[in-house]
Amino acid sequence: MNFEKCFEVESFFSILPLDWQESILPFWDDYKASTECFVLKEEDDIIAGGLVFSECPPDMLYAKQQADFWFDTGYKYLGFIYVLESKRGQNLGSLWLNSLKDTYMHGKFWLTIEDINLHHFYVKNGFRYVKTLDHGEQEEGLYIYPN
Template structure:
């Protein structure tokens, strides 16, 4: 398995759940030039991946001021991190995050989670919870790389 930059982002988008696609596809033309897609391939098939944003992503526009703070502090935003359901439980998310840090050793990252059960996963992978945000009454947490 390898982690690589994907030049065909549409292939990565094809493995995402429908509600995630709705959150990124309509905006992709505005983000394409400032976003990097990194994918994990196994036998030339994309099995996991995520996006590295250099500007406020569409799912964070409700908290643009907060997002701008992190970008101005030199952080990149990690979003749409996804592992194919059939490949879960194989440490691919950890592999993606660790490989990302190896590829960009000088870069600091931030991300948000809505599924608070993922706290342990991100802490285990070198992130710490920074603060909570509320989007339409739903809690999201900001995590930053340590």
């Protein structure tokens, strides 16, 4: 298993669910200069990954003021974190997060989750729940690291 920066980001996008692809691909040209992609590879195949944003990503524009607060205080936004369904349950999400924390030795991160079932996963990985953001019919929990 290798953790590495992904320079051919489209190869990471290709493993994402279609609705995720539709929420990032049309905007990618506007964000690629301020965003890094990191992946886990098994042999040459990407099996997990995510994006590290330094400015408000397209899926967070509804809460741009909140996003700007975290960016202004030195946090980077983690988004589009994904593990292939066939590889879930193998601690790959934790491996990806821990590798990212090692890469950014003193890094500060924030993220949001829609699926409340992921709360325990992120708390286990050192994130702290901060607040709930209202996104129309959907609510998202905002988490920060270090807590």
